[in-house]
Amino acid sequence: MKSSLWPGIKLVFTKEFTLGLRFKAAWWAMLMFALTTLACVSMALQGAPLEPKLAAALLWIILFFASMAGADRSFADEDMAGTLPTLKLYGAAQMVLWGKLLYTGFLLLCLTVFIAPLFLLLTGAEVVLGGVFLGTLLLGTLGISAAGTLIAALTCGAQVKSGLFSILMLPVILPVFLPAIFLTAGALGGGSAPLSYLIGMALYDGVLLMGASVLFDYLWYED
Amino acid sequence: MRAILGLLTLLVLGLVFFVVPPAEGLGYYVRLAFFHIPVAWVAVLAFFISAFEGGRFLQKGEMMADAKSAAAAQLGFFFVILATVSGAVFSKLTWGAYWNWDPRQTTIFVLLLIYGAYLTLRGAMPAGRKRAKAAAVYALFSFLTVPFLVFIIPRLYFSLHPSPVINGSGLAMDTVMLIVLIAALVDVTGIFYGLYKWQVKRLLAEEVDVCAK
Numbered sequence A: 001m002k003s004s005l006w007p008g009i010k011l012v013f014t015k016e017f018t019l020g021l022r023f024k025a026a027w028w029a030m031l032m033f034a035l036t037t038l039a040c041v042s043m044a045l046q047g048a049p050l051e052p053k054l055a056a057a058l059l060w061i062i063l064f065f066a067s068m069a070g071a072d073r074s075f076a077d078e079d080m081a082g083t084l085p086t087l088k089l090y091g092a093a094q095m096v097l098w099g100k101l102l103y104t105g106f107l108l109l110c111l112t113v114f115i116a117p118l119f120l121l122l123t124g125a126e127v128v129l130g131g132v133f134l135g136t137l138l139l140g141t142l143g144i145s146a147a148g149t150l151i152a153a154l155t156c157g158a159q160v161k162s163g164l165f166s167i168l169m170l171p172v173i174l175p176v177f178l179p180a181i182f183l184t185a186g187a188l189g190g191g192s193a194p195l196s197y198l199i200g201m202a203l204y205d206g207v208l209l210m211g212a213s214v215l216f217d218y219l220w221y222e223d
Numbered sequence B: 001m002r003a004i005l006g007l008l009t010l011l012v013l014g015l016v017f018f019v020v021p022p023a024e025g026l027g028y029y030v031r032l033a034f035f036h037i038p039v040a041w042v043a044v045l046a047f048f049i050s051a052f053e054g055g056r057f058l059q060k061g062e063m064m065a066d067a068k069s070a071a072a073a074q075l076g077f078f079f080v081i082l083a084t085v086s087g088a089v090f091s092k093l094t095w096g097a098y099w100n101w102d103p104r105q106t107t108i109f110v111l112l113l114i115y116g117a118y119l120t121l122r123g124a125m126p127a128g129r130k131r132a133k134a135a136a137v138y139a140l141f142s143f144l145t146v147p148f149l150v151f152i153i154p155r156l157y158f159s160l161h162p163s164p165v166i167n168g169s170g171l172a173m174d175t176v177m178l179i180v181l182i183a184a185l186v187d188v189t190g191i192f193y194g195l196y197k198w199q200v201k202r203l204l205a206e207e208v209d210v211c212a213k
Helices: A003-024 A026-044 A052-071 A073-081 A084-090 A092-122 A130-157 A164-187 A195-220 B001-021 B029-061 B062-095 B105-124 B128-145 B147-150 B175-212
Strands: none
Touching: A003 A026, A003 A092, A003 B175, A026 A052, A026 A073, A026 A092, A052 A073, A052 A092, A052 A130, A073 A092, A073 A130, A073 A164, A073 B001, A084 B128, A084 B175, A092 A130, A092 A195, A130 B029, A130 B128, A164 A195, A164 B029, A164 B105, A164 B128, A195 B128, B001 B029, B001 B175, B029 B062, B029 B105, B029 B175, B062 B105, B062 B128, B062 B175, B105 B147
């Protein structure tokens, strides 16, 4: 990333953040979705103990689908408001991509910080390996942000949007999703948590970021 | 071409049902492998072609490359369903369960999800360059999963799958079976190629129709 890009990225991030604070729709959608799902899980369990593997899978399912409720709006909202052509006119592709990606990452991190402790509290799961747990959450969030931003741009012109984002996201995010569940289970005391999986997740995140950066130019600029 | 493929198909069927000996531990169930392995191979091949042609479209902007990418994905979806179903039947016959998230079952299932997602994306967008661009970007973006599907996901699950035909110690198959398998691979690849050419023509004609309207 060129250093001259940074002011533009900051501008896009600030714009997203200000709009997010003003309208809050995406924030509420994500937080309430996560809370509702978590409440469903917790009520269904009625305090029964959860196997670490099952707890890990449930946590990631909640995070994944809650993130879908907010991450898919980054370009669709601009398209609906009619601001996309202006952004295309003044914003270079990489500035827009990285600015929106940072904002999505920030949004998902806030969601994770809100939902993970609540999940542990309500399900009674205990973290045995704190570092692995935090590292997995961080890398998982990064992967979802990277793939989510590009896919949000892809689905922008689609006639049928409902569900499309999750359909496109799941296969791409599986190489992050599956090790994340495996590592989280390990962090909750359910088996091993090999460092190589964390490295694998970090590598895949890097590949997703690079792929999104290279491919976004084709979507952003008209022929 | 059609006549040669027809003859080859008959020959392969004859070899599978009358020449191939029963395999150790599998008996005559091994016959299913001569259908399952070739269709799985074609499903993977179609995925590579779809991504490659998607890349060509992004570079050159030719609608022909888009049609080729879409045709490969459509046929790939068909072949990946055949591979998944035949794999599940094979799994039931040999391991007692239709599905057990074996690493290769997982990989083929992810491929099925990718093809499904690609086709859903195309279906959700109006025909034209914008759809072609989005589809090409998704074909390439989903292609990034391949190394991880091959190297990481298989380590997450226990496998009952037999080792590959060509493994670290060389060729691990009876000579007759190997020859029949190669013939079946050539035959199914040929069938895919014939269908692919036909589908590309059909998609290009459809695109011309839409543009004319």
